[in-house]
Amino acid sequence: MSESAIVTEPGESPDGATRHRRRVLWGFALLLLVALGVAAFSGSVGLSPRLLLGELPSSLDGYVWWQLRLPRLLAAVLIGAILAASGTAMQGLFRNPLADPTLLxxxxxxxxxxxxxxxxxxxxxxxxxxxxxxxxxxxxALGITVLVFALGRRAQGGGTLTALLLTGLVLNTLASAAGGLLAFIANDEQLRQLSLWGMGTLAHSLWPGVIAALLVIPPTLVLLLRSAHGLDLLQLGEFTAFGAGLDTTRLRRGVIVATALGVGLSVALAGIIGFLGLLVPHTLRLWLGPGHRLLMPASMLGGALLLVITDTLARTLASPAEIPVGLLTSLVGGTYFLWLLLRRQIH
Amino acid sequence: MLRLNGAGLTSTPALMPISDHIVAGDLLAIVGPNGAGKSTLLAMLAGLRQAELGSVELDGFPLGDWLPNELAARRAIVAQQEVPSFAWKVRDLVALGGEPSPRRLADTLEAMQLTSLAARDVTHLSGGEAQRVMIARALCQLAACSEDSERPRSGGMLLLDEPTSALDIGHQQRLMRLLLDCAHQDGLAIVCVLHDLNLAARYADRVWLLQGGERVAHGRAEEVLTAETITRVFGAELTTLRFPDGRGQALLLDR
Structure with missing residues (x-):
């Protein structure tokens, strides 16, 4: 977008900004509803939209809807939202567009x-x-976050974001290595289960897990929404932000606790769904600007939308088999990112 | 008013205790050689580093007792050159932390000569432009909290760390004049770490000279910034020249 051309630019006046914000969020919400509608009726067992008209479902349809599809859709919405929102928060916290929810x-x-x-x-x-x-x-997930925090405080330059980042990096490597060691001694069946987990799938979205997600994820989303203003201030640099009234320690704690709980639960339920937490905030920031008061809620809706769509594709593309959705998001995300990079190189 | 009661720091970088006060309506320049502790002192005055010896009190209460947002209503900080990594528009960044009225925003942009850059992406600015953006933002923050939201709050404080380092001389002059106005007309206390001794000599009401974490001289500019003192502290040889208007003296390096 050129910087001068547009006369009635969104965000020109506070009023215009609010209207723009509302329009974008409603747009996303609407798209999400449509995607959910489509997703609800597609799959290996096609459910008929007449279900909505109160037609009594056959017992199989009823089972598929109540025990499989509904919890799975809920999981897609919650996990998509928290992954993208934590990605936004981590990128804001570390002031780096390459940060993602699993950074620490x-x-x-x-x-x-x-x-x-x-x-x-x-x-x-x-x-x-x-x-x-x-x-x-x-x-x-919780354990490693606590450890990163505790050790990061004692590390050189204790308590700064850099110390935290470095500690996270080291523990990340150590945990991966230890995991690799276990994979090395695992038998074939264990190895297969491990690698399936690593690919990320929503196929195991059963009610107990989804109920846990319903209890944990919404509060973390609220926490992240409330940190939007603080994240904005932090972009001024820590000293200036402090001068503008930001309690950096509190902001950092809030974001990391929310991320650890929310993303921790997502990873536990669905494994590693790659690229979503990096891609959604990055793309939306290019489009909507870096202000977190719009970016944060938009990321939540956008992340939910993207995961509902990709999971539906994962269920249907090779039906009745399933592609792990994490593979799809990484594939789509990686390709898109590459395109973005090359396109920006050319301009 | 900011009062320092033997305020100092013991952990590195340390700062010898200072007892003094900084009053509204004054432009105070903090000068000294590299590594003298200027930025450290500024961090202590801001409350970012809590005084480990003595205390720093704002309007009678220790800085540590203030809530961050109450403090933000009374003092703003312009740190050394930090450009955001994301593509904020100039006008959105200037409005951060203050939520100024459209008129106040427009006035501040005008005063800092940023009007034509208002819709520009901050990551594409030059160093000097970025510096002006951060200063405009701080002024908006202070204005937001005054009763008359179009002017900065009287008695408020503005702390700046080398605000002129990337500015050309035209913008240096405009900034220093603006800071003087803020001090003398709006009644702000301005504390400014300055690298350029001539700017301090010409514009500052008072000067604190730091060396090795200690305040070695303070007072009016012409009392502090003498050829003798500067040679002693900076190891530079120079000649002073009285300004024709009688307001302070220029410092010229000897060849």
Whole structure:
């Protein structure tokens, strides 16, 4: 967009900015509803839209809808929203467009814990396997975040974002290496389960997990929405932001707690859904500008939208088989990113 | 009013205790050689680094007792050159932290000669332009909290760390004149770390000279910035020349 040409630019007056904001968010909400509508009726078992008219579903249709599709759609919305919102928050916090929700090691912490469960505790194949995997993943994600925080405070330059980032980097590497070691000693079945987990899928969205997500994720979304103004101020640099009334420590704590809980739960439920937390905020920032008061809610809706769409594709493209949705998001995201990079090079 | 009661820092970078006060309506310049502790002192005056010896009090209360947003209503900071990594528009960035009225925003942009850049992406600005944007933002922040929201709050404080480092001389003059107006007319206390001793000599009401974490001289500019003192502290040899209007003296490096 050229910088001078547009006369009635959105954001010109406070009023215009509010109207623009409302229009964008309603637009996203509408798109999300449409996507959910389409997603609800497509899949290996096609459900008929007449369900909506109160027609009594056959027992199979009813089962598919209540036990499989509805929880899965809810999971897609919640996980998409929290991944994109945490990505936005992390990029804002570290003032770096390449930060993503797993920057501080959440994914590898969860991965290590899941490996421990599957390989050392015999979690593959037994009746508790899937639930154990949820719990292990969540604990791993929280555990590594706590560790990053505790060690980051003692590291050189303690308490600064750089110290945190470096500690995260180191623990990330250590956890990945330990996970790799477990994969090395795993048997074939365990290895397959591990690698499937790593690809990311919403196929295991069963009610207990989804209910946990319903309890945990919405509060973290609220926390992130409330940190939008603080993230804006932080863009001025820490000293200036402090002068403008920002409590950096509190902001940082809020963002990281929300990310650890929300993304930790997502990773536990669905494995690693790549690129979404990087792609959505990055793209929306190019389009809507860097102000977090619009970017944050837009990322939530945009992330939910993208995951609902890609998960529907994952369910239907190779039906009745399923493509892990994490592969799709990484594939689509990676290609798009490459295109973005090359296009900007040319201009 | 900001009062320092033997305020100092013991952890590195350390600062020897200072007892003094900074009053509204004054432009105070903090000068000194590289590594003298100018920015450290500014951080202590801002409350970012809590005084480890003595105390710093704003309007009678220690800085640490103020809530961050109450403090933000009374003092703003322009740190050294920090350009945001995201593509903010100039006008949106200037409005951050102050939410100024459209008129106040327009006036401030005008005063900092940013009107034509208002819709520009801040990541594409030159160093000097970016500096002016950050100064405009700080002025808007202080104005937002005054009763008459079109002017900065009287008794408010503006802390600037080398605000002229990237400015050409035309913009240096405009900025220093604007800061003087803010001090003398709007009644702000301006504390400005300056690298350029001539700017300090010409515009500052008072000067603090720092060396090795210690305040070694303070007072009116012509009392502090003498050839003798500067040679002692900076190791530079120079000649002073009285300005024709009688207001202070220029410092010229000897060849």
């Amino acid at each position: 090691g959440i994914a590898s912490g969860a991965g290590l814990a899941v490996s421990v469960w599957i390989v050392l505790l015999g979690g593959a194949g037994n009746a508790w396997g899937l639930y154990g995997q949820f719990v292990a993943g969540f604990l791993g």
